[in-house]
């Protein structure tokens with residue numbers, strides 16, 4: 163089979179190769195999936211760079227998310243039931259950027275025929291994170307402001323549309339003027355351009371307070387880290403909650419503890435994989451049903467920029483981090 167492989171951590175465009183490999187064989191409790199498509203997510207790129215928190219096993223095939231059809235079962239009940247069905251493939255150790263992948267049978271989710279392959283390929287990571295961050299963890303009340311950084315991302319657009327759908331207001335921080343218009347069109351209540359290389363935290367605070375009022379924001383989410391996250395902490399109001407869920411800047415946060423102490427504010431981390439590990443089967447089933455409806459209705463759908471063949475993986479990973487490319491990049495695994 164054709165698969166994308168890396169033998170050592172590094173810049174994705176430098177270390178990834180498309181090669182021939184053996185079709186993997188499922189063990190008991192696993193299924194073999196003929197992959198259809200898989201997105202290039204920031205987590206995949208962080209994994210290839212060797213800083214994700216899960217160690218690659220070389221030669222490693224990347225790809226945590228995707229869609230495919232169950233071709234064979236290693237012997238478990240679910241695997242036998244799902245044979246021939248189109249499934250979302252949540253691969254916990256990577257491996258979806260290939261014609262075939264083997265995953266635990268508990269990590270495939272049969273997907274409704276109302277969703278296209280493109281929406282099924284991007285069914286879980288961002289839609290589930292958008293829902294869980296805002297509705298399950300922060301539980302943002304109607305009318306309250308949510309501040310989000312890197313708001314021009316696929317996830318950022320979903321959260322803006324979810325805010326419209328559920329009734330919370332979104333204050334979006336982006337680093338480039340070019341990201342403003344599409345967020346306004348998606349329904350953002352306010353958009354601020356902030357680049358820590360060209361502005362300081364006091365300037366951001368002034369603009370945020372002008373938008374939300376002198377009390378500051380109660381709810382904030384940040385996947386950027388570094389000076390951007392530190393500047394957002396200065397915008398928090400009394401009793402605020404802020405969730406950190408990414409490290410796009412690759413910088414540590416220069417935290418002034420007094421900023422949290424005096425406001426009784428809290429900052430904590432969020433990782434979808436850990437969160438889901440502790441949820442019941444009923445919660446998961448309800449979540450899948452909810453996400454299917456919200457994707458179908460356009461609230462949590464993913465805009466696709468372009469689909470590349472596995473042989474074009476170098477162009478695909480470059481496009482995924484190119485600010486001029488809007489939307490999610492997919493790999494076609496056929």
Ligand SMILES: NC(=O)c1ccc[n+]([C@@H]2O[C@H](COP(=O)([O-])OP(=O)(O)OC[C@H]3O[C@@H](n4cnc5c(N)ncnc54)[C@H](OP(=O)(O)O)[C@@H]3O)[C@@H](O)[C@H]2O)c1
Nearest residue numbers: 204291312314315316317385407408410411432433434485
């Ligand atoms: N913790 C979890 O469980 C979890 C789950 C899902 C997603 N996430 C995280 O959520 C984030 C968004 O994911 P996505 O798939 O929506 O991403 P995406 O569509 O690929 O977009 C990435 C965005 O990040 C922005 N960005 C990159 N580097 C930046 C920096 N140094 N400072 C500010 N902005 C920067 C880009 O801005 P430009 O447009 O200006 O280039 C772009 O808008 C990622 O960090 C991802 O890892 C975390």
